[in-house]
Amino acid sequence: MVHSATGLLSANIRLLRSRSGLSLSALARKAGVSKATLSDLESGSGNPTIETVFSLARALDAPVSSLLREGHQEQVTVVRAYRSEVLSGKGVELRPLRREDTGISVLEVYDQLFRAGRQQDSAGHPGTEHTIVTSGRLTAVIDGREHDLGPGDSVRFPASLPHTYIPRGGDVDSVLILTHTEPHHHATGDQAPADH
Incomplete structure (x- = not known):
């Protein structure tokens, strides 16, 4: 394995x-x-x-x-921080926590740390992005519009839009949730459950 x-x-x-x-x-x-x-x-x-x-x-x-991801998931999964591999970008560290696949939609959960003095740019990617700030202050620039976020604030948007995250005043801890409709459901017209 x-x-x-x-x-x-x-x-x-x-x-x-x-x-x-x-x-x-x-x-x-x-x-x-x-x-x-x-x-x-x-x-x-x-x-x-x-x-x-x-x-x-x-x-x-x-x-x-x-x-x-690995193919097989146990019924109870414990993710130990010290054993998780972190993906690093220009301004962020991303640690995968969980993936749920219902056959119709996929839910991904990541722990995300934005580093002070750096910004993280994305040209866009599949899914719907939901970022929840847990500590610090963060500016999310989504398709050219700025949204200032503090602890407990969140932003949700189509992840295909170009977006940038800019930490304000120090490191920012947050949770990233990505949701996707499986591609074969796009073709048949089936829809994923609505997010609220």
């Missing part, structure tokens, strides 16, 4: 790329990453960043957790 984030990413990229019928070159172009970077990730020798993982998820039209 593969346990490291790099090993899981490697196996899952190969599987999802194969299922989508994309060549290595085609996926690299679609994701906006170099073929060499993608080849390294697929071989398990690359060092994935959040930006690369989210770009691949967008290109594969798949939840981010589909790239990072």
Whole structure:
């Protein structure tokens, strides 16, 4: 069984790329990453960043957790902070906590730390994004509009919109929840349950 984030990413990229019928070159172009970077990730020798993982998820039209998860889940799952691998980006550290797949929709939960003095940009990715600030102050710029958030505040939006997070005055702890409708339900017209 593969346990490291790099090993899981490697196996899952190969599987999802194969299922989508994309060549290595085609996926690299679609994701906006170099073929060499993608080849390294697929071989398990690359060092994935959040930006690369989210770009691949967008290109594969798949939840981010589909790239990072193991197939089998126990009924009771305890996630130990010291054993979780953290994905780092330019301004954020992201730690996967949970994935729920109902067959119609997917729910992903992440612990997220925005580092002081840095901003985290995203061109967009699949799903609906819901960020809940637990400590600190955060500005979320979504599709060009600013939203200032403090502890207990949250923002929810289509994750396909370009968005930027800017911590104000120090590190910001938050929870990231991503929800997705499974792709085969888009094609048949089935809808995921509405978020409230």
